[in-house]
Amino acid sequence: MKDFQKVSPLRILEKSTHGALGRGNLGVLVARAGVGKTACLIHIAFDKLFRKERLIHISLEDIPEKVTSYYNVIYYDLVKALGWKGEDETKMLIDRNRMILAYLNQSFSVARLRQNMRNLAEKIDFTPDALIVDGLDFPKTPAETFLALKELAGEFQVEVWFSALSPSGVPETDERGIPQPCAHVADQFSMIVQLLPTPSALFLKLLKDHDTPVPPDTQVRLDPNTFLVTG
Numbered sequence: 425m426k427d428f429q430k431v432s433p434l435r436i437l438e439k440s441t442h443g444a445l446g447r448g449n450l451g452v453l454v455a456r457a458g459v460g461k462t463a464c465l466i467h468i469a470f471d472k473l474f475r476k477e478r479l480i481h482i483s484l485e486d487i488p489e490k491v492t493s494y495y496n497v498i499y500y501d502l503v504k505a506l507g508w509k510g511e512d513e514t515k516m517l518i519d520r521n522r523m524i525l526a527y528l529n530q531s532f533s534v535a536r537l538r539q540n541m542r543n544l545a546e547k548i549d550f551t552p553d554a555l556i557v558d559g560l561d562f563p564k565t566p567a568e569t570f571l572a573l574k575e576l577a578g579e580f581q582v583e584v585w586f587s588a589l590s591p592s593g594v595p596e597t598d599e600r601g602i603p604q605p606c607a608h609v610a611d612q613f614s615m616i617v618q619l620l621p622t623p624s625a626l627f628l629k630l631l632k633d634h635d636t637p638v639p640p641d642t643q644v645r646l647d648p649n650t651f652l653v654t655g
Contacts, residue, residue, distance in 0.1 A: 427506055431652040432471045433464055436617060436628050436644045441636045445585070445615050447553075448578040449634075450570070452586040452606055455619035460626070460651060461587040462558055464619055466498050467651050468585050469556050473518050477553035480523045480541070484532050484559035488524040491558075495522075498651075505650050523550060532560070534572040541580060555584040562588045562605035570612040590618075602631055619646075626651070 437444055445451040453468070455461045472479050483491050499518065503511045525540060527533075544550040555577075577584045588606050598607040606616055616632035620643075629643040647654050 428474055428502065429471065431506075431654075433467045433628050433644070433646060433651060433653065434471045435653045436630050436642075437615075439630055439642045439644075440615070440633045442634050445583045447581045447583050449614035450574055450577060450584050450586065450612055451615035451617070452588050452613050453617050453619060454588045454590050454603055454606055454631075456590045456592055459619050459621050460648075461589070461619065462494060463498060463651050464628070464646075465556050465558055465585060465587050466495055469495075469522070469554075470499070470502070470518075472554045473521055474514075476517065476521065478521045478523075478551065479554045479556065480525060480544075480552045481556045482532075482537065482558065483524065483526045484528070484557075484561075486526065486559075487528070488526050491524050491526070501650060502652075505652065523552070534569060534576055538576055538579075541576075552580070552582055555582050557584060557586045560586055560588070562609070567609055567612075570609045574612050600632070621648070624648075625654070 453461055453464055455464070469479055469481060481491055495518065499515065500511070502508070508514070523544060525537070527536070541552070573584065590603050590605065596607075597603045598610070600610070602610045602616060603618065606613065610616060610632065613632060614634045615630070618629045618631055620627045620629055626646040626648050627643045628646055629641075630638050632638065644653050646652065
C-alpha cells in the first residue's frame with residue numbers, strides 16, 4: 425500500500441522534525457462540524473493498518489456496525505481512486521488488525537478502556553499499536569482524563585489520535601495559535617493538527633510538533649472528496 429502512504433493525510437508528518445506521533449503520545453485532529461473529522465481519522469487509521477499495525481477504533485457516538493460501514497465506504501472509495509487490485513485480501517487485513525469499541529451514552533472512562541484493552545490482550549492476544557478516539561467532548565472532559573489517557577498511552581505503548589470539534593466560526597486560539605477546544609489541554613498532546621476547509625480544497629495544518637516550533641503554513645492540501653493529498 426505504498427501508493428496510499430504517498431497520498432495519506434499523515435504526509436503532514438513528513439514536515440515534522442520527529443516524523444511521527446510516536447508510541448506513548450497523544451495527537452489530536454481539530455475541525456469544525458461537517459468538515460470531515462471522522463473521515464480523516466479513518467484515513468489515519470488506514471495508514472496504520474496498511475503498515476500491518478494493529479489498531480483499536482474507539483467511538484463515543486456510533487455503534488460498531490456504523491463505524492464499520494464508514495470504514496468500508498472510505499476503503500472502496502480508495503480502491504476506486506487509486507485503482508487497486510486484489511482489494512478483498514487487503515480488506516481481510518483491515519478486518520483482522522482492527523477492533524472497534526463503542527462507548528455510548530457517556531459510558532466512556534479510562535478505567536473501562538484499560539480493562540477492555542487488557543481483556544483483548546489476555547483473551548484473544550490482540551495488542552494494538554495505535555488507538556483512534558472519535559467523539560470525545562473536549563469542553564466537558566476534565567483535564568485529569570487527558571492526563572489518565574496519556575498514562576494509558578505510555579502503559580500500553582500505543583500512539584493515540586483523537587478528534588476534537590471546534591466551535592463554529594473562527595475558533596478562539598491561545599498565544600501559541602492552538603484553537604479551542606484543545607488549547608486548555610494542549611500540553612498533554614504531542615501533536616495537534618487542524619483540518620481547514622476552503623471552497624476548493626481542504627488543508628491539514630500542523631499546529632504543534634512535540635516541543636519543536638512549527639513554521640507558519642506547515643500544511644498539506646487534501647482533495648475534499650477523497651481526503652488524499654494533492655499536489
